[in-house]
Amino acid sequence: MADIVDKAQQLEDLQRKVALAGITFYEGEPANYCIKCDSKIPTQRRRLLPGVQTCIYCAQDLEHRNKRYHWSISMYTN
């Protein structure tokens, strides 16, 4: 029972970090190949991030673009 609770806690922590970082979090079946560059998504990444659709490199690139986008938006809204 503790294992299930621990795993749920880990998943919750991960989802919180992802949400706070502004990273896109997918639900459902993970993709075998990155939707952006077609490279194979490692099994461990697919297991850790349910519904993941991108490889780590494309995810970092998207995250970087997202931060720049939020930064540019905040320039106009603050």
Ligand SMILES: [Zn+2]
């Ligand atoms: Zn990729």
